[in-house]
Amino acid sequence: MHRYGSVIRLRPEMEARYRELHAAVWPEVLAQISASNIRNYTIFLRDGVLFSYFEYVGEDFAGDMARMAQDPTTQQWWQLTDPCQERLPETPDGEQWAPMEEVFHVD
Numbered sequence: 001m002h003r004y005g006s007v008i009r010l011r012p013e014m015e016a017r018y019r020e021l022h023a024a025v026w027p028e029v030l031a032q033i034s035a036s037n038i039r040n041y042t043i044f045l046r047d048g049v050l051f052s053y054f055e056y057v058g059e060d061f062a063g064d065m066a067r068m069a070q071d072p073t074t075q076q077w078w079q080l081t082d083p084c085q086e087r088l089p090e091t092p093d094g095e096q097w098a099p100m101e102e103v104f105h106v107d
Helices: 012-023 027-035 061-070 072-084
Strands: 002-010 038-046 049-056
Touching: 002 012, 012 072, 027 038, 027 061, 027 072, 061 072
Parallel strands: none
Antiparallel strands: 002 049, 038 049
């Protein structure tokens, strides 16, 4: 299992919409997340910054993420959520969220 954390800005004028969308995530999107070997997926909000955390339990992260990105329902979901977000300047090309480095963990 590998833990992933990432961040992105939430556009202040879109906070209500973002919260509304995540209060009722489409079942197909949740199924795709699970099929992509993602577990314990959580998004936190603080001072206009979204922090995402999840655990990846698969064997081929790049392949699973590519399959997720090609899923038509997930693409429709992202068309709704992406306008709510503002990429940080240091976000790698082709990514929406900026990855974080894990510097400490204890179970």
